[in-house]
Amino acid sequence: MVEDEVVRLTSELIRIDSTNTGDLATTVGEREVAEYVAGELGEVGYECTLVESGAPGRLNVFARLAGSERERGALLVHGHLDVVPADPAEWSVHPLSGAVQDGYVWGRGAVDMKDMVAMTIAVARRFKREGVVPRRDLIFAFVADEEAGGTYGSQWLVENRADLFEGATEAIGEVGGFSASLGPDLRAYFIEIAEKGIAWMRLRVRGRAGHGSMLHEDNAVTKLAEAVGRLGRHQFPIVMTDSVRQFLDGVAELTGLTFDEDDLDGSVAKLGPLARVVGATLRDTANPTMLNAGYKANVIPSVAEATVDCRILPGRQEAFERELDEILGPDVEREWITHLPPVETTFDGELVDAMKAAITAEDPTARTLPYVLSGGTDAKAFHTLGIRCFGFSPLRLPSDLDFTALFHGVDERVPVDAIQFGVRVLDRFLRTC
Incomplete structure (x- = not known):
């Protein structure tokens, strides 16, 4: 079953060291994990293209699945293979253990972003095994060096191998589609439409x-x-962008909270742990x-x-x-x-409708909101090709989990049932988008 496979893949991906220090002399590189990904895809019949991006060991993997409506433009589904360093002495479990315990998969990359890489591989393998033909071409891209800005990954690929993205008009990647509790029985999923x-x-x-x-x-x-x-x-100074205003208006509509622009910091603080992320998008x-x-x-x-x-x-x-x-x-x-540069798009269109539908099919009471990411992703490179980029790595999370603190944090982990939910949502989305 795809739900079991995604847990296996997440754990095995974490066990492969792909630490990126930002220094070529000390960075492990992505070769081993890229070859693992290519092996999993090749096993079910994909023809993979492996590309070294500007330095030894900085390996990227591409595979394409043809759709039935190829005139619609391809969807790029991208994830990065590198992770930031972790000090084992600070962790409850070894950061390269990939341990599956207490309802979580533990280790560096569990949320950033080997979980989404695993979900993508699991769905891609299922489609190939079962002969699924999606509506549009799917370009699966697993790239190097995101954690150091993509110089030896997405930026190099865009400048030197734009042919790999031929036909792509839209993309989904990391840090979006995750849930947050906005009140009793009120769960919202945040879809990234912009980043600083x-x-x-x-x-x-x-x-x-x-x-x-x-x-x-x-x-x-x-x-x-x-x-x-x-x-x-x-x-x-506080600067209210259209994307942030759209997010806050959406939260206000769902919860009844008010966001006083004379005390926006104080108003945003009502969001609890989310305030750390939202507050960073105000200035x-x-x-x-x-x-x-x-x-x-x-x-x-x-x-x-x-x-x-x-x-x-x-x-x-x-x-x-x-x-x-x-x-x-x-x-x-x-x-x-x-x-x-910053990246920004709008929260509308068929792709957004497909995201919403895939989430609510698995979580009928769910709401969806657009939001701005305070960090950055490989979308910064891909949007220069005219590709409309979103963050959509779906996860249904426990209400008491401080999810954003896990990114680059100690004891990074992802709930098993969250990635099982995510792989079901991603499967529905990629079939119909």
Whole structure:
């Protein structure tokens, strides 16, 4: 049964180490997990294309299933094969165990996003075994390097192998279609229609080198620390985008909650754990994540650097940069390491109708809402090909599970019944979309 197979696939995928550190020298690479995926698809008759994307071991897998109405345009179903690092000492189970216990599949990638990869493989295998012909062509893409911005994955593929996406007009990927409890007997499924831009930034401050024992008025480390502190404490202004307004209006209609624009932070806080995600879509953010300075305890270095993870709302780039200059001051140099634009579409059309229908067929009391993702996905690359992108990796989750905290978190895990629900929804959706 496909429900049993998706649990097996999720567990086995997690056991294959595909850790992406963001550094080619220390990144494991996706080759082993890509070959596993190709083997599972090839076993039932798919002809897979394996493509190395710009560096050794960065392997991607593509397979296509022909539909009955090919003039409608193909649907791209994409997932990434890499995961972020995990420290086993911090976990209750080993992050590469793929353990199935206590009603969950545990391990790094359980929600980000080897669960969706497993659901996709399970449905693809079923379609091939049973001779299912979907309405439109399905392009299954399992790609490398999403966790480091897709330089050796989706971005490279779009620039060098656009032929692999021929005919694709719409796409579904990660971080959407999951449920959240908005009240007693009120379960809503959030479908991603937009995501903020990603801009990783390096800050650099120069000063005068010197001996650590002496008075020193031009210390690069001190100046950088002060600038990073100002930036880390700064709160950017609230900007209500159309997509966020649509989400909040939908929540208000379902729950009766009001979102006072004079106190939007306080109003959003009523959403509980969801407030962490929704709040990040109300404004730009700039979170310092790395510091680098010095080489000896008694030497004051001439240069100090910091890395900042910036997430920018649609239409805010110029205003964001002006605000940065005011916060950081003239002594701080800045450069963009990675710069990927925001992505946004509308919550309408046949594809959206098919998502809603597939969810309510399995959960008749369900409601669906569009939402904005504060993070980023491979949609940032695929939308440059004119592909309309959505986040739709369906999961029915327990009301007490803080789902968003599991992404890149300790003890990442996914409920067994959530992925079994998800594979049924995905099966219905891909047959009819």
